[in-house]
Amino acid sequence: MNGITSCVKRDAKIGFPTFLLFKLMKITKTYIFLIILLILISSCLLGCQKEKQNIVFYYDTVEKDNEFLLNTRDEFLKKYPNLNIEMKMLPFYTLKPTVMQKGAESFDILLGPSDWSGELIQKGLIQKVSKTDTGILRYYEFPVFYFYKEHFKGKKIPENIEQIFDLLGKGFMYDIKNMYYHLYIASFFESKVLEKDSFNMLEDEFINSVEFIRDRSQGNIPESLNYDAVLNMFASGKLSIILDGVWNYKRHIKNGASILPVFPKNIYSGKKMFFISKKAKHKEISREFIDFILSKEKQDNITNILPEDCNLLPIPQFADMKKFWSLGNNLLYNVIYRDKEPKGFIKKYR
Numbered sequence: 624m625n626g627i628t629s630c631v632k633r634d635a636k637i638g639f640p641t642f643l644l645f646k647l648m649k650i651t652k653t654y655i656f657l658i659i660l661l662i663l664i665s666s667c668l669l670g671c672q673k674e675k676q677n678i679v680f681y682y683d684t685v686e687k688d689n690e691f692l693l694n695t696r697d698e699f700l701k702k703y704p705n706l707n708i709e710m711k712m713l714p715f716y717t718l719k720p721t722v723m724q725k726g727a728e729s730f731d732i733l734l735g736p737s738d739w740s741g742e743l744i745q746k747g748l749i750q751k752v753s754k755t756d757t758g759i760l761r762y763y764e765f766p767v768f769y770f771y772k773e774h775f776k777g778k779k780i781p782e783n784i785e786q787i788f789d790l791l792g793k794g795f796m797y798d799i800k801n802m803y804y805h806l807y808i809a810s811f812f813e814s815k816v817l818e819k820d821s822f823n824m825l826e827d828e829f830i831n832s833v834e835f836i837r838d839r840s841q842g843n844i845p846e847s848l849n850y851d852a853v854l855n856m857f858a859s860g861k862l863s864i865i866l867d868g869v870w871n872y873k874r875h876i877k878n879g880a881s882i883l884p885v886f887p888k889n890i891y892s893g894k895k896m897f898f899i900s901k902k903a904k905h906k907e908i909s910r911e912f913i914d915f916i917l918s919k920e921k922q923d924n925i926t927n928i929l930p931e932d933c934n935l936l937p938i939p940q941f942a943d944m945k946k947f948w949s950l951g952n953n954l955l956y957n958v959i960y961r962d963k964e965p966k967g968f969i970k971k972y973r
Contacts, residue, residue, distance in 0.1 A: 676905050678708045678912065681722055682734040683715040688870070688895075692734075692916070699915050706908065722748065727902040731909045736764065737896040741942035749898045764893040765935070766807040766866050767928065768883035769875045774863035783885060784811045787864060788835075792843025794863035798850040799840060799959060802951025803893075804866050806938075808832055810887035817891060817939055822947045824954070824969045833965045837958050846960050869928065882928055892935040 680696075682688060689712060696708050711730075713721055722733055727748045743749045768787060770780070774794065781787040787795060798804055809816060809832040816822055816829040823829070857865045858878055867875065872882075897913045899906055929935075938944070950972060957963040 676703075676706050676908060678706070678731045678905055678909055679711060679729065680708055680732040680734070681711045681713065681718060681730050683713060683718045688734070695916050696912075699912055703908070708912065727900045730900050731903040731905055732913065733898040733900070734895060735898065736938070737894040738938045738940050738944040740896065740898070740940045742945050743898060745942045748901060750901050764868060764870060764895060765890050766804050766868050768864055768866055768885055769857070769880045770864040770883040771860070771880055773879075774860075781864070781883065781885065784808070787883070787885060788839045790864060791839050795865070796844060796848065796853050796856065796862055797866035798848070798853055799836065799844050800952060800956045801850065802948050802955060805832070805836065805951065805955055806891045807866065807887070808836065810890050813887075813889070817936075817947070819939055820941050821943065824950070824973065825966060830965050833954065833958055836955070837965075840959050844959070872928070884930070886930060886933050888932065889934045889936050890929075891938050893938045 680692075682692065693710065696710060700706060700708065718733075718735060719739060722730060722743075723746060733743075733749075740749070772780075779786075781790065806816070809829050812828045812832040812835070814826065814828040814832055816824055816826060853862070853865055854867070854871075856862045857867075857875075857880070864883060897916070899909050899913070903909055950969070953972065954963075954965065954968055957968055958965050
């Protein structure tokens, strides 16, 4: 019996550490399982983060656009919590150069003037423009005359282009060296300087418009005057009339200005266009976002400020539009401030 008893005791002594070992192994397995589970969860979360789509959207700093686009973006993202739309707002004059420098890989969507399309296609940044794969027109863009009615109490409000320019350098100023604004002035002379696939600055009507500006601006507009300076002077009440785009319509109306009802019969009009990059990473969702922006209930149509007998002529989209703007700006500067003869200058530099 003693032998048996002692044998059992020895087994009992051996059994306890074995039991403890099994217990520790079980606990260790549990910890290992939890660690593996945490690793898997972390990997899943990291994977989900990597899969989150990011759309890069470039556009220029127009107050009306910015407010509208940001609000529409926020509303769109409610439908897509796994989507991020990175809004990159740049000054207008740096927008295209920035995109050109960074390349097609740097953006998914670009909002800019439709006449950029020819150059953007030529540079390989976007595909051929169509409703299905690249861009859609949003709204018309053109200049109009704004004025303060109270500045004309007891005075005659200008009724034509000649009467407006009688005030040039006094109560009326604009960015006179800018070809975009001169295109509007040229419309009063029935100029058809822009054709479908080219431009002709030597046409008589366009030359007449340039000479008109030259004769009326002698010593009246400082050479250093620029667009921002004109806007600030008008906002502070130092000017009675300015020529500015409909993109600033809300801004001027808010400040108490009105549109001066003097319009040419035909107006060259730019159009804002959404471009999708040729190398966009998320073309389908980019297209869906554009369609959401362009949906009927989202659009704020500004073209109703024009009388019914006004016709809007689309600014063409050929690649040489860059040359048109550049030559036009140089022409205006040299004719107004360097006393160059218009036809001679155009023939030399076209």
